[in-house]
Amino acid sequence: MSESPYELYYWPTIQGRGELVRLALEEAGAPYSDVARLPAAKGGGVAAMMKLLRGGGGEALAPLAPPFLKHGPLVIAQTANILLYLAPRLGLVPDDEPARFRANQLMLTIADLVAEAHDTHHPISSSLHYEDQKPEAARYAACFIRERIPKFLGYFERSLEHGDGEHLVGKAVSYVDLAMFQVMSSLTYAFPRAMAAVAPSARLLGRLSDSIAARPNIAAYLASERRLPPSENDLFRHYPELDIEPA
Amino acid sequence: MSESPYELYYWPTIQGRGELVRLALEEAGAPYSDVARLPAAKGGGVAAMMKLLRGGGGEALAPLAPPFLKHGPLVIAQTANILLYLAPRLGLVPDDEPARFRANQLMLTIADLVAEAHDTHHPISSSLHYEDQKPEAARYAACFIRERIPKFLGYFERSLEHGDGEHLVGKAVSYVDLAMFQVMSSLTYAFPRAMAAVAPSARLLGRLSDSIAARPNIAAYLASERRLPPSENDLFRHYPELDIEPA
Numbered sequence: 001m002s003e004s005p006y007e008l009y010y011w012p013t014i015q016g017r018g019e020l021v022r023l024a025l026e027e028a029g030a031p032y033s034d035v036a037r038l039p040a041a042k043g044g045g046v047a048a049m050m051k052l053l054r055g056g057g058g059e060a061l062a063p064l065a066p067p068f069l070k071h072g073p074l075v076i077a078q079t080a081n082i083l084l085y086l087a088p089r090l091g092l093v094p095d096d097e098p099a100r101f102r103a104n105q106l107m108l109t110i111a112d113l114v115a116e117a118h119d120t121h122h123p124i125s126s127s128l129h130y131e132d133q134k135p136e137a138a139r140y141a142a143c144f145i146r147e148r149i150p151k152f153l154g155y156f157e158r159s160l161e162h163g164d165g166e167h168l169v170g171k172a173v174s175y176v177d178l179a180m181f182q183v184m185s186s187l188t189y190a191f192p193r194a195m196a197a198v199a200p201s202a203r204l205l206g207r208l209s210d211s212i213a214a215r216p217n218i219a220a221y222l223a224s225e226r227r228l229p230p231s232e233n234d235l236f237r238h239y240p241e242l243d244i245e246p247a
Numbered sequence: 248m249s250e251s252p253y254e255l256y257y258w259p260t261i262q263g264r265g266e267l268v269r270l271a272l273e274e275a276g277a278p279y280s281d282v283a284r285l286p287a288a289k290g291g292g293v294a295a296m297m298k299l300l301r302g303g304g305g306e307a308l309a310p311l312a313p314p315f316l317k318h319g320p321l322v323i324a325q326t327a328n329i330l331l332y333l334a335p336r337l338g339l340v341p342d343d344e345p346a347r348f349r350a351n352q353l354m355l356t357i358a359d360l361v362a363e364a365h366d367t368h369h370p371i372s373s374s375l376h377y378e379d380q381k382p383e384a385a386r387y388a389a390c391f392i393r394e395r396i397p398k399f400l401g402y403f404e405r406s407l408e409h410g411d412g413e414h415l416v417g418k419a420v421s422y423v424d425l426a427m428f429q430v431m432s433s434l435t436y437a438f439p440r441a442m443a444a445v446a447p448s449a450r451l452l453g454r455l456s457d458s459i460a461a462r463p464n465i466a467a468y469l470a471s472e473r474r475l476p477p478s479e480n481d482l483f484r485h486y487p488e489l490d491i492e493p494a
Contacts, residue, residue: 064398077352078356081352084348101321104328115359123387124387125386139380140372143372
């Protein structure tokens, strides 16, 4: 099974949650296909993804939503769960049990932050347009910027201090560091003013993000066409009216 | 380390997310202490919990929020992560790897549903009172009842059909079944009208909940003073004005 290539299924036009999986695969230089971005003639496209979501993935339980990973007969959904599966295989988490649980704990906390960042523009329902929930979004985003960004980033900054100052888990790069880079760069895209205000109390996080972006495989990926640009159809969106000064 | 007793840290007056851990420990008949509910004279109380949250838990990384579990030198936070650690030790998940990842996937999906259920009464911010976000709550809850409850419960119902019809993972009770019971009973407490409407399309889930409640250790727990009553200070709240008819 470890010889099978990894098949990632995610929306083909956004970074979204799938990007956390893409970054891990890219850092490791693992052979993978980003199935929904392949042409239909090669068995790809959104239709191939929808087929598995509707239960056409063999014996495995169909996922509720993308991203999901197909690896041999296994179909694994939920971003943190995909990374829990991949990280040991890709050498992106230490071997010892305390480190594995620390990594998963931090990953789930990152997932919580990502969900809240999404809700800044969709606080009422994902099935409504942003334009149909703008007053609620403004209220939500103000609380997110004033309370939640400092709370989460303060926690991750302390987590770096608790470790070696350069890695969230152990003494080498892990999938959690890659996810943290993605969240920091996405928050900076969405909320440049708010992030500028918090930067002085998130120095280690800033340095971690820079060091991840400079890693050879990640730098090559970010410069490639495989890296999709951020946009206002994505999980993190830049709406200037939501990006207030925290103070 | 496996000889150490389990120490659960969670708010002492609500079921909340801690209840998913309590149910697993109770089903297994594992020796544990619910530390914040113990008297201060026995080293318990909220003060003992706050001490660990502020980093007084030895070498381990301090959690961001309750619940967390202390087991020997390990301090583990994030509900799904605590259960990932406990379930194999308590015999509440099958041994094989596909089942473990299926269980974690379903558990994370339950956690998503729980977070959305919380947001029905706190759609803008957890730091504001419900009374300060009532119009937004009404809008959020309507979407939750019309779209999200059917989507999530439909998925879990199909997951039961995909298995043996009685268990979400494998052929014996797992921590995911216990969590599903907690979510079904909490949703029924919070949204009795909405849940009555969805019941005909969630028959296997209804049967699963009944069978969990009837298990000897769980029945004894539910009848004991250890089981806290639901309330409007909890994660799931019954506000009649939010419990609309879905159709």
